[in-house]
Amino acid sequence: MKEFELKYGCNPNQKPAKIFMEDGSDLPIEIMNGRPGYINFLDAFNSWQLVSELSKALGMPAATSFKHVSPTSAAVAVPMSNDLKKACFVDDIEGLDDSPIATAYARARGTDRMSSFGDWIAMSEPCDKTAAMLIKREVSDGIIAPGYTNEALEILKTKKKGGYNIVRIDPSYVPDPVEKKQVFGITFQQGRNDYTVDRDSFTNIVTENKDLTEDAKRDLIIALITLKYTQSNSVAYAAGGQAIGVGAGQQSRIHCTRLAGNKADFWHLRQSEKVLSLPFREEIPRAVRDNTIDVYLGDEFEDVLKDGVWQTLFTEQPEPFTAEEKRAYLDTISGVALGSDAFFPFGDNIERARKSGVTYIAEPGGSVRDQDVIDTCNKYNMLMAFTGMRLFHH
Numbered sequence: 001m002k003e004f005e006l007k008y009g010c011n012p013n014q015k016p017a018k019i020f021m022e023d024g025s026d027l028p029i030e031i032m033n034g035r036p037g038y039i040n041f042l043d044a045f046n047s048w049q050l051v052s053e054l055s056k057a058l059g060m061p062a063a064t065s066f067k068h069v070s071p072t073s074a075a076v077a078v079p080m081s082n083d084l085k086k087a088c089f090v091d092d093i094e095g096l097d098d099s100p101i102a103t104a105y106a107r108a109r110g111t112d113r114m115s116s117f118g119d120w121i122a123m124s125e126p127c128d129k130t131a132a133m134l135i136k137r138e139v140s141d142g143i144i145a146p147g148y149t150n151e152a153l154e155i156l157k158t159k160k161k162g163g164y165n166i167v168r169i170d171p172s173y174v175p176d177p178v179e180k181k182q183v184f185g186i187t188f189q190q191g192r193n194d195y196t197v198d199r200d201s202f203t204n205i206v207t208e209n210k211d212l213t214e215d216a217k218r219d220l221i222i223a224l225i226t227l228k229y230t231q232s233n234s235v236a237y238a239a240g241g242q243a244i245g246v247g248a249g250q251q252s253r254i255h256c257t258r259l260a261g262n263k264a265d266f267w268h269l270r271q272s273e274k275v276l277s278l279p280f281r282e283e284i285p286r287a288v289r290d291n292t293i294d295v296y297l298g299d300e301f302e303d304v305l306k307d308g309v310w311q312t313l314f315t316e317q318p319e320p321f322t323a324e325e326k327r328a329y330l331d332t333i334s335g336v337a338l339g340s341d342a343f344f345p346f347g348d349n350i351e352r353a354r355k356s357g358v359t360y361i362a363e364p365g366g367s368v369r370d371q372d373v374i375d376t377c378n379k380y381n382m383l384m385a386f387t388g389m390r391l392f393h394h
Contacts, residue, residue, distance in 0.1 A: 001027050009038045022180075028173035029144075033157050034165035036142055040120060042069050044144040047122030048169055050074055050229040055124035057198050057221050060241075063105035064226075065112075066120040070234075070248040073111035074226045076218075077104040078241030087271045089113070089286060090134060099130035106134060107242040112263055113290040120144070127152045135159070139287065146171040195389050197224045202362055202385040206374050209383040216337055216360040216383075223339030224362060224391065230341070232392040235349075237264040237356060238337045244268075245356070253340070257349045261356040265330055268357070269297050269321070272329050279315045288313070297321060333357030341391040343367040347376030354380050364390045 003020030017038050021027055047066040054062035054074060064074040077100035085091040088110025096102055101123050109116050118139050126147035132155035142165025156166055180189045199217050219238040226236045226243045235256040237245040245264030247256035280289055292313055295304045301320055310317045338353050340363040350373060365386030377384045
């Protein structure tokens, strides 16, 4: 297939639209089901690069959940605790522990379930039956992977009344080292961002604390590769083998840090007993549970606990999760990794990161205020490495 005609571009009025190889060669994909659109393919090709690089960097199966050309999360196949499975709504998936690629996606999808509603999925390994069963019950637009088992393919083809988008990519495909795009009829050209993030990216540790564990290196790699395919400005928090909070496309870096930090906090709080034991009515759909938990953990918690509302969601009225209780819970968290796609200009980013349990940080460095940022890290015995490499993505 040398080209594929799309229904329209980013919006229905943007016609004609298609994807094709400029040199006339075949596309490195096979559309196995459905009819992916313009934004679907933007998500597909960016998300595939992310999981492919992540898997190569760590030697583990990787998966990501993408929305509007940025990842909501990315993860590798670290085994899940029972509480984490419950928090991610996958504790009833049979065979999850025996499927690394399903485990990776369960983590990625479970991180920020509200943002992942209607996601595009990428997997570094062939999609198996367990992963397909997990995907089947979620609202999702499509998937890209290097292959599918016959059972997985049949399960996925039942989604969206048979119209679910399933794309197979040739894992051996290597793009041209020079890439182009047009804006306002003007062609832009640049070399592809072929910077490789690996365990050697963190040798320049600039803080007094230099105790960088292997798990911390893994999580910093996940954070930085996630950022490499996140719309800038961006920061990412990571823990336990997955990105737990991504702040994308903000004009101010502190706003990135706050946004991603709030998501990371919610991810931790969702694993608290107070949230895990919420007495939902059995008939409440998964998406409604996601929305309800988000409101319950936020400042407008009374919206789901007031009379006339809680009865529609719960079998009994839950107690509020007070700000003091949430702060006390979050104060027990440590060992979180934080990556930034460009330097932190002020120590306020570090102050905010500390509130979300951050211990390890990787950023390019190069600010005139680097020393202020280093001093703030030292104040809290945090470790920071300068990578020397910016990761803007637009």
